[in-house]
Amino acid sequence: MTRLSTRTRALCAAALLAPLLAACATPQGTSVSSPKTQSPVEVGILAFNDFHGNIAAPKATVSWPDGQGGTVKVPAGGAAHLASALDALRHEFRYSATVSAGDLISASPLASSLFLDEPSIGVMNRIGLDFNAVGNHEFDRGRAELLRVQNGGCEKNTQREPCQLEQFAGANFRYLSASTYTEDGTTLFPATGLKSFGEGAAKVTLGFVGLTLKGTPSLVSPGGIAGLTFGDEAEAINRAVPLLRREGADAVIVLIHQGGAQADTSDPNACDGFTGDIQPILDKLDPKVDVVISGHTHQAYICEMPREGAAPLLLTSAGSYGRLVTRLTLDIDPASDHVVSAHARNLPVQSEGYTTSRGDVAQTDLVPVYPARADIAQYVGRYLDAASAYSERTVGHLSGGAPRDWPDATEDRKGGPVDQLIADSQLAATRAAGAQIAFMNSAGVRAPIEPGADGAVTFGQIFTVQPFGNTLMTRSFTGAQIKAILESGVGATPSASVLVPSSTLTYTIDTTRPAGDRITRLAFNGQPLDLAARYRVTVNSFLDQGGDGYVGLAEGSDPTVGGLDLDALEAWLSAVPVRAVPETPRVRVIE
Incomplete structure (x- = not known):
């Protein structure tokens, strides 16, 4: 030309x-x-x-x-x-x-x-x-x-x-x-x-x-x-x-x-x-x-x-x-x-x-x-109407909003209330598989939950929070393996996600310490995690396949496949008249 x-x-x-x-x-x-x-x-x-x-x-x-x-x-x-x-x-x-x-x-x-x-x-x-x-x-x-x-x-x-x-x-x-x-x-x-x-x-x-x-x-x-x-x-x-x-x-x-x-x-x-x-x-x-x-x-x-x-x-x-x-x-x-x-x-x-x-x-x-x-509004309206039977159904009630960050968010807290709510739901859903701990990857949480004026939460809301359709996987790990997995996410090349635990586990990330030794105050049910003991741990299938860089989660033994992550959250919300939103961070950071 x-x-x-x-x-x-x-x-x-x-x-x-x-x-x-x-x-x-x-x-x-x-x-x-x-x-x-x-x-x-x-x-x-x-x-x-x-x-x-x-x-x-x-x-x-x-x-x-x-x-x-x-x-x-x-x-x-x-x-x-x-x-x-x-x-x-x-x-x-x-x-x-x-x-x-x-x-x-x-x-x-x-x-x-x-x-x-x-x-x-x-x-x-x-x-x-x-x-x-x-x-x-x-x-x-x-x-x-x-x-x-x-x-x-x-x-x-x-x-x-x-x-x-x-x-x-x-x-x-x-x-x-x-x-x-x-x-x-x-x-x-x-x-x-x-x-x-x-x-x-x-x-x-x-x-x-x-x-x-x-x-x-x-x-x-x-x-x-x-x-x-x-x-x-x-x-x-x-x-x-x-x-x-x-x-x-x-x-x-x-x-x-x-x-x-x-x-x-x-x-x-x-x-x-x-x-x-x-x-x-x-x-x-x-x-x-x-x-x-x-x-x-x-x-x-x-x-x-x-x-x-x-x-x-x-x-x-x-x-x-x-x-x-x-x-x-x-x-x-x-x-x-x-x-x-x-x-x-x-x-x-x-x-x-x-x-x-x-x-x-x-x-x-x-x-x-x-x-x-x-024309766009009309086109979108067709799909909104078709999805309304799913989205408008009430699945439970919350005591308040479940944000992705803490209300007074600071750098020393990781994993908001909604992350912890999801981890708790996955633990409850896999208790029959022996689960004692569950982790939710923070980057996999797509939105907060903002209930209605009466605390009602709809299926559409929880779908927006977890739209991926992951299944739950429960495996056995030693305490030492759990610590190593957590360390892998905060090392020299940190993961995009923090592993937010269920109510049974808490830990601190001390970034002033060398890589490989940054997980401290690791506690199970309020007591130091026994590195020699074995624990049953639940994660979603994305993490289980090495997602967010947590390849060690695929190395646990005795795997048990559970249901969908979304079903677990719905069951957790519907199990009580009003589900309390977690109020205390389970992961803290020292910088």
Whole structure:
């Protein structure tokens, strides 16, 4: 394909025009002031991440600066509002693309998960998504089911029935997986994608690289990803950059399901004390990468990461659940084939206010209100109605809210009340198998439980908390093995999850001690755990298969397979008129 940039470079080489010489000497960056033969072309990118099937408004908020040094809670999310927000933002651009950085599906509320997240894909088709990076949760139901999500059809790959409400046609958008390889070394999905705008000398092309994190095998059940290899993220990106450039990409945008977090999360457009597992990846990237759109951590940030000898790298994340949209603006010079400037801002997807047991969450006039788009609302409504018989059924009552963090959360406490409630339910459900201790992985808890005004908890609520359909496994371990398993999660490479115990166990993590000797005050029923004695321990099947890096849990003896984790929680809640929410932390941390 002939481009003006080719002619420009030829003229520069011949030194025929001084202005063009100056243009050639200008490095890629966020701005240039030299004369151009072609005006920059503005392209918008609208991005989000970690949607997790939240097709209905999730009764969740985002923090937003109130202009007076504080913040206000903005009710946000829901597919119909997200669609309206995207429509409004697209009208601000002549050219735009809409992308996601992974985890569109799975770990989803009942209305989507009950139907294998088919409605979430249907929503994204209607919204007009172009590309989605494969997230770790996309593998929750295994490779075959993920391929069905892309390609469509009604093949049954799980315990749930596909195509319950409609013939599933698959995703109109393209999954990208630059670092996920099959047995023959090819990528599971295409590594890259292109989207072009304009014609002739003013034509510009965006090149996208999509990928998930290398640590995916420790985050999903191993059986579902058998035969797949998850490679180094930076290597995959850098390998894709020259390919995209040869295919005509004027800008390279990475969609990666990995991220970080700010130290102060009150401003979604800041980059305060940023840290995270994405940083070593950024440090190794080809300087021709212009933008990195990230996810996984469910945190919001807009960062300009310094690079030696190149313009700062724009790094973004839009939190989770469709509560924010990142509005990126790229000015691209089609003559020199590079990005002149790049800017981004996270914008709340404000929806209706709502009420919980903690009070009312009202709309604010500090940000726009996006009305529900009618066609999306109608489509989502079909699935909400179909799921209502399941979701609205009362399964028990709680003495109060069961949050994921302690009300006065500090760094010396790990595992909130809802984590402990789940661990207690799994212990009770497996007493017949001899269980004495149960552990719940903190990262596997997807939401708090907010009961109604009378303390009622619905099936839909507990499904949102535990949507994975894990079975319970009870095995025998010595006290020394239990300690070693706990140590493995807090060593030199800590697990993403803390093992939160049932009421029968407590322990302290002392991070001032050397790795391998950080678990202290380990007690069973109030007495020091006997390292020589044997105990029966229950975990979910994800942990039992080595999930979250706890490979030692598969080494116990005398395994007994139990029922579903969700059934255990329902039985625990329904066993008494009002179940008390745990009030005392069982895991403490010394730093």
